Amino acid sequence: QKEVExxxxxxxxxxxxxxxLNCTYSNSAFQYxxxxxxYSRKGPELxxxxxxxxxxxxxxxxxxxDKSSKYISLFIRxxxxxxxxxYLCAMLGSGEYGNKLVFGAGTILRxxx
Amino acid sequence: xxxxxxxxxxQVLKTGQSMTLQCAQDMNHNSMYWYRQDPGMGLRLxxxxxxxxxxxxxxxxxxxxxxxxxxxxxxxxxxxxxPSQTSxxxxxxxxxxxxxxxxxxxxxxxxVV
Numbered sequence: 001q002k003e004v005e006x007x008x009x010x011x012x013x014x015x016x017x018x019x020x021l022n023c024t025y026s027n028s029a030f031q032y033x034x035x036x037x038x039y040s041r042k043g044p045e046l047x048x049x050x051x052x053x054x055x056x057x058x059x060x061x062x063x064x065x066d067k068s069s070k071y072i073s074l075f076i077r078x079x080x081x082x083x084x085x086x087y088l089c090a091m092l093g094s095g096e097y098g099n100k101l102v103f104g105a106g107t108i109l110r111x112x113x
Numbered sequence: 114x115x116x117x118x119x120x121x122x123x124q125v126l127k128t129g130q131s132m133t134l135q136c137a138q139d140m141n142h143n144s145m146y147w148y149r150q151d152p153g154m155g156l157r158l159x160x161x162x163x164x165x166x167x168x169x170x171x172x173x174x175x176x177x178x179x180x181x182x183x184x185x186x187x188x189x190x191x192x193x194x195x196p197s198q199t200s201x202x203x204x205x206x207x208x209x210x211x212x213x214x215x216x217x218x219x220x221x222x223x224x225v226v
Contacts, residue, residue: 042219043205043218045216103155105155
C-alpha cells in the first residue's frame, strides 16, 4: 500500500467550476501537507502548505487537512484554463527516509473554456 | 533567474551505457535532491544531499550514484543503464530540509532502449 494515495484523473471541468482535489495517506506521523502544481514538461512548483489540521486560503485556492480521517483536499474556486496542470499532494515524512517529502501520484486537471 | 538547471533535457541511451545528469543551483541552497517521476508513481526520491559533502540514499537508489561536487552542483550517474530507468528525472534544491520550499528543475527525459 502506498503511503499517499491520489486519484490520477484526468479531471475535466468547465471554466468557473469549483474543483476538489484529494489525497489520503496512511502515515499518522505526517505533520506538514503541501500541494504542488506541475505544468506539462515543467518541474513541480509549491502552491501552498498547511501544518497539522485545518484550512488555509490563498486567493482562489483553499487547502484543507483532516488528520483524523487522514485526508487532505485542495479546492480551486472559479477555475480558469490556466489552472490546467497536474496537482501533486506531498507530505513531510519521517522514519527511514528522515524528513523527506512523500508525493502522491498527481491528479491531472483540465479546465475547459 | 536561473534557479535549478539540469542537463541534458533529453537523452536516449542503450542498455548498459552510462551517463551523468548534471544539476546546478544558484540560490545558495544547502540541500539538493534527485527525484524520478513515473506515470502513476509520483515523484520518488533517489538520493539527496543535506549539505555539501554529504549524500544519502532515498527511496529508490539502486542503479544510481551521486556526487555533490560543491555547494552548487549535484550530479546523478547511471553506471549501466537499464530499461527500468526510463523516466523523467528532476533535480531540486532547498535552503534547509523539512518544510523549506523545494525548487525543482525542468526535468530530464531519459529513455533507455
